[in-house]
Amino acid sequence: MKIYGNKGLGGFLKALLEIVFTLIIITMIITPFVYRKVIFFYPNIICLLIIMYAFIGLFDSLKREEAFCKRTIKKINIARIASLICSVFWIIQAIYDIVLAKGYIYDLFFDVFLLFMFVLFLGVSIALYILKELFIKATNYKEENDLTI
Amino acid sequence: MIIVNLDVMMAKRKMSSNELSEKLGITPANLSILKTNKGKAIRFSTLDKLCEILDCTPQDILEYRKEEK
Numbered sequence: 001m002k003i004y005g006n007k008g009l010g011g012f013l014k015a016l017l018e019i020v021f022t023l024i025i026i027t028m029i030i031t032p033f034v035y036r037k038v039i040f041f042y043p044n045i046i047c048l049l050i051i052m053y054a055f056i057g058l059f060d061s062l063k064r065e066e067a068f069c070k071r072t073i074k075k076i077n078i079a080r081i082a083s084l085i086c087s088v089f090w091i092i093q094a095i096y097d098i099v100l101a102k103g104y105i106y107d108l109f110f111d112v113f114l115l116f117m118f119v120l121f122l123g124v125s126i127a128l129y130i131l132k133e134l135f136i137k138a139t140n141y142k143e144e145n146d147l148t149i
Numbered sequence: 150m151i152i153v154n155l156d157v158m159m160a161k162r163k164m165s166s167n168e169l170s171e172k173l174g175i176t177p178a179n180l181s182i183l184k185t186n187k188g189k190a191i192r193f194s195t196l197d198k199l200c201e202i203l204d205c206t207p208q209d210i211l212e213y214r215k216e217e218k
Contacts, residue, residue, distance in 0.1 A: 147189040149179050 003062060010062025017056050024049060040093065044117075047086035054079035068142040073135050080128035088116055089123035152212040155184045158203045172202050 002008040005064050028045060049079050057075040094114035159169060170180040173195065182188045196207055203210070 094208050144189045145189065147182060149175060149183045149188050149191050 004065045004067070006063060010059045010060065014063055017052055017059065018098055020051065021052050021056065022136045024052075031077035043089045044086055046092075047089065050082040051079045051086070052080065068135065068139045068140065073132060073139060076128055076132045076135060080125050080132060083121050083125040083128060087118050087125060090118035090121060094118060150214050150216045151186075152209055152214050153183055153186055153188070154212055155180075155199075158205055158209055162203050171200065173198055181195070 003010055005011070024045065028042065054075045058072055058079075060138045061075070066072075091114075094111060094149065097114065098111050159166070165183070166177055166180055170177045173180065174196070183191065196210070199210060200207060
């Protein structure tokens, strides 16, 4: 399966993410008028949008066949930081609901979901850190290869 | 620090960059990287071909100079 180039998997995923990104923004604008409680999760959704935007840039690099460059490393780092911040928001929301609100806002099942999302985004942040380090090494090897005559 | 004295040898053999890059089978851009000491490494096959084209030894092209700290 082709990954690089215009007709590769990278290009397809970039287009898909762009559509989802736009739909999320539209949903964010409309939903508070129907269900106000969702505003509680807006910091998390904004972080998710930043992660998606970083991945759009990453898949764009695959589309342009320039995967191993400083721009890609920067995008992965942005996604990593956004994921870490998002995990902090999840834990704050979980602690607030469990300890301070004493389950008033959401039921126990949803509190478990909040804790799960904290662990998930923390895991994603760690995974992206590892990926960033790998890409730094790969970019250095590529640069060395490009400058070997 | 390794210095590439390609310009000197090219002037001695009265060879232009375009001509040398064509004979060497590399792009003029890559030859420029080599000439301006921006290269990270040179393949033995490239060095071998360079010496053959310029009728010289590696010593004529590559020079070691101690870096001043």
